[in-house]
Amino acid sequence: MSEPGWSRAQRRLHWAVALLVPLTLALGFLMVELPWRPLAPKFLAYQFHKSFGVVVFLLVLWRLVLRWRRGRPAEDVALPAWQRRAAGLVHAVMYGLLLAVPVLGYLSAASAPAQVPTMVFLLLPVPHVLAPDEARFALLRALHLWLAVGLVALALGHALMALRHHAMGQPVLRGMWRG
Numbered sequence: 001m002s003e004p005g006w007s008r009a010q011r012r013l014h015w016a017v018a019l020l021v022p023l024t025l026a027l028g029f030l031m032v033e034l035p036w037r038p039l040a041p042k043f044l045a046y047q048f049h050k051s052f053g054v055v056v057f058l059l060v061l062w063r064l065v066l067r068w069r070r071g072r073p074a075e076d077v078a079l080p081a082w083q084r085r086a087a088g089l090v091h092a093v094m095y096g097l098l099l100a101v102p103v104l105g106y107l108s109a110a111s112a113p114a115q116v117p118t119m120v121f122l123l124l125p126v127p128h129v130l131a132p133d134e135a136r137f138a139l140l141r142a143l144h145l146w147l148a149v150g151l152v153a154l155a156l157g158h159a160l161m162a163l164r165h166h167a168m169g170q171p172v173l174r175g176m177w178r179g
């Protein structure tokens, strides 16, 4: 299905996710470096990292539902076919990573020997479905970290391509900004 432009909800969701992912990444790097004493800043950084990650996961699910129900604008036929195929592939991988990274983060939190509880915005407790396990935690934590870095690298490439098309007078960036 193709639509004349992105809907307002689709545009808002795109920019909300684009803002939250680097914020969550930066908070992830910061929280692991914070000392254990005093405990409160580290605990709060973990809770907000996990909360933003959960919000990213839910917003991406919402984006996928909208895209499935409403579709997306038709691709610009002025672009070479290989570029359209490459863009489609990058978008699909980004959607996959946007769902996989929070899930791996949650599974890391559940496996962590330290068993820091997961409380969305300090209000909503999320039960840990796995028992603590040092080896599983190490594996999931590494996967979570490297896929998060991969996601942000891909998103940067995606942003640079959008800027390049914008500079060449193509309406892709304007379409995501103004519809």
Ligand code: HEM
Pocket: 020, 021, 024, 025, 026, 028, 029, 032, 049, 050, 051, 052, 053, 054, 056, 101, 102, 103, 104, 105, 106, 107, 108, 109, 112, 118, 141, 144, 145, 148
């Ligand atoms: C877009 C979403 C997310 C991004 C980009 C992200 C990114 C990161 C990064 C960069 C780190 C630092 C890794 C390191 O230095 O070892 C990290 C660690 C971690 N994240 Fe996430 N994260 C996301 C979502 C989540 C979610 C939803 C949860 C849990 C509900 C979570 C739980 C954790 C845990 C438990 C750690 C390991 C901390 C430790 O080693 O003690 N993350 N994350």
